Amino acid sequence: MLTNELAPQLLALTAADAATSVVRGRSSRAGLALAAANGLALAHLTRQAARDERRLEQALTEAVGVGYADQLDDLPAPTGARGHVRSLVNPFRILTPDIEVVRGIPYSEAGRRGHLDIYRSRHLQHDHAPVLLQVHGGAWTIGEKDRQALPLMTHLASRGWICVAINYRLAPRDPFPAQIIDVKRAIAWVREHIADHGGDPDYLAITGGSAGGHLAALAALTPGDPTYQPGFEEADTSVQVAVPHYGVYDLAGATGLRSAIGMRDRFLAPRIVQRTWEEDPEVFEAGSPILRITPDAPDFFVIHGTHDTLVSVEQPRLFVSRLREVSKRSVAYAELPGAQHAWDIFGSVRCTHVVRAVDRYLTWHWNGYLRERGRSPVRAS
Template structure:
């Protein structure tokens, strides 16, 4: 019965300010671990039958769960075609010619063997250097480096990973690991940061720390084999917000006190299920509810009514200019924490204003935080980001 309820919620999650959080908590793991739950359901039904303990209701629920879980597995597999289609549509099918090696069928297939135990995220081709200080805030201003185990070549491309957690929780070890391991194994230098958290440190402390980390990368990453002139940035949820805001506010002195003269530009941004409307400027009820019910209480020092300019300055939706860098925006339609409407509006405005490329992958049936650990869906998304970033890196080098 529990599995049937979890499956039903994953297929049709509850929406709304109050119901969205528990619906996410119940549906996130169910959605991404659907193959494992489907196997467990089949085994449980077989064991019950062998022991003569099965009941008609139990078999009906197990059958309904199996059908629903199979639909979730099938939907996850569609991610491969969806992200590939988004890249083709927004970059043109010829973008693959910019890659050193076009993706093989094996590169595009689901890596079932690695998904048997998705929480065992080890990559022998990658080494991690932990706990490097980039600022004065102790552990909240530390970063980890993910490097090729044999050492990167000089001038390797660099990726900055910004964790999520509603600006109030989370750390650098918890998110973005599949992507960083994948890229580091291919020669990239990946940087994962902690930053100060609210409510102890209210906004804009979080974006100030991201800027400080970018300044550290510019000054120090060459010592680890990275190219200080090329920086990609990514992150999910609150990390997606900080990713987009950092990308859209290069060298803004109000957001980088203490390093006002540092170059904080990034060349490309890949936000996942980000918050783009902190001010509720879109008029979306979910954005306004987040602003007044959470951000004003836990993240910002003052309410929107008392300081609307602070919320507007923190909204990537309102910071887009023609000089915005290239973007690859990713969001799921079943996200009950941050509505996909925010991503749609953000992408629409980017495409209207920016002179650079904008790729948008909208993933049906996908919850928030789908990429925390390896799954069918996240594996395909990681590989698509790999192709996109290598296309971008190669194109950028040719245009220098």
Template sequence: TSELPLHAMAYQMVRTARHLRRHGLRSPSTQAGIALSVASWMVLRQLHRDAARTAEAFEEAFATLGSPASVPAEAAEVPTVNQVVNPFANGRGRYLRASDLAYATDAGPRHRLDVWAPDGLGAEAARPVLLQVHGGGWCIGNKEQQGGPLMTEMCDRGWVCVAINYRLSPRATWPDHIVDVKRSIAWIRENIAEYGGDPGFIAVTGGSAGGHLAALAALTGSDTSLQPGFEHADTTVQAAVPLYGVYDFTNRDGTGRDDMEDFLAKFVFKATKDDDPNLWDSASPMAHLGSEAPPMLIVHGTNDGLVPVEQARSFATALARVSEQPTVFVELPGTQHAFDVFGSVRTRYAVQEVGRFLDHVHRSRQQ
């Protein structure tokens, strides 16, 4: 409801009109129901207004960078009527250039990726690349289900996008998941020029578990222990945009959720935190903060019911203290987990602002 308030309001209005047409407004129960419906519509209207102010939250966060690191102003485009009416549409049909390409020499069924790109790009185009890592609690999800609105926005801006699958638990055991993300980065470095991409500029993004993997990949570019069999490959990235990610499995600052530990121990790590504390710590982006971190835009909703916003806030604060590159933290008011799975009004504004940040980082590297 928080992402589709206008749709919920329209549905309720139609149902209310039908009820009034059949039963009139005479009974006390109908009158009470109408009053509740009107109150509900007021709440939904406010939710829509909050979503429409998403760009303001990004603007406030970008302003904290200060000159010369500040992100140049860019007028946000108001979502079209068609985008509001059909939030599930994205540019996959328009931009998909290759699907289910194997990105590992010993590829299994999950080692597959899709390439999205603007039409007509040649090998000399050298467009910046965005790697999209899906979420799903490290156990479910696929490349077709997530990231569509952002990849559409970035292709509109001339970028090349890559969406990957990776091995999933419980069949996969950590660190299989991050190893696969790094394998895909190595593949991009060697092959993306064929699709018009620049192997020298790769940004990584993802939501939830994908946000965790994106942040960890960005902070461990020089860690060859996560590159078994391809230690020679360059898996560094030049920017990262983790969305509502998990940043610490050890709960070192009390911002995590202890009730997730049994699930993680049984299905993902296959070891408890007490049995293998180093494994849990090394899987945490919070354990890999350093001055060499790339520019990072961290986005989280204040109403996230799955991953507390306090953890993202703590991670962003700690990273900003040590990184030599810009670290931006955006708290989206009234926003839940996985808000960007489809193109809601909030998502439309958010992906424009993410695109604005990534374009700025790319331009800055070229200067």
């Protein structure tokens, strides 16, 4: 992942190192040949990431129509030269002074694992801003709310969104379904309290990567499921739209994929669920987003890399196929050639393109939501 996402920077270092060696007379033909081969490979990765902008836009137009941008009263600006330069010079510079972060707000009684952070613009000019809930990944066993999706949350916050990033209980200390129960508690908290922070409690998007992608998709597909809402069964845990990144969609091995069955038996059963498939297949099936799809599923924008070595790209392909077969809502799917797992942790070229595409999709969705309710779209602050 690091080589993929830092390919432009590594290419520049390779070229600088080769040039320095030539100037100092310390180069050899073999060394220069290796540097050239390395440079060509890095150039290919750089070009591949740059082309994701077109692929993402194509995914959106296929899902919601070629003229969808005409429905954006506040069209997000293209990445532009300045954005590319910023990504190339310092991809790790993410938070900016115009973003306020309110940290460590408790949403459950789970201690630090039941805390959330709120990202919003210091210049927010209106109430009832759209809300995005971010669920971190980490194989359901590790991870923190302030370590993932910062480029997306910072960008959307600067555009007038309220972004909420949550911790949740982790396995093996707390076996599944503790994780999805906590996500549901967080959704219920947002519905009840986000108006105090300038957000619209009636509009909630959800996103996450890897295990967070699994939990985001599962939460989106199981509103009001009492099994996942013990003690708060009456709470509204629905979401309007889901944007999972490189997620896991098959805990049960229901797709028949060898990789999914292997994950189920070698990792999920002993460490996350702490029950075998033979002992309790229901918990695996209930926790599989691909088996929870109904006609009432919310809108989805699924994003995955073709070279993901942790979660096979076959999982999202089958998940999206099933969504498109059953769901009555829009289903966008972007498959990114060459992309590995966890490509959105810092502001790489690929990440920048994904952030802008998610912005366009969510802006389209939010504006449509407002029009359905007879409200005028609100321009970002």
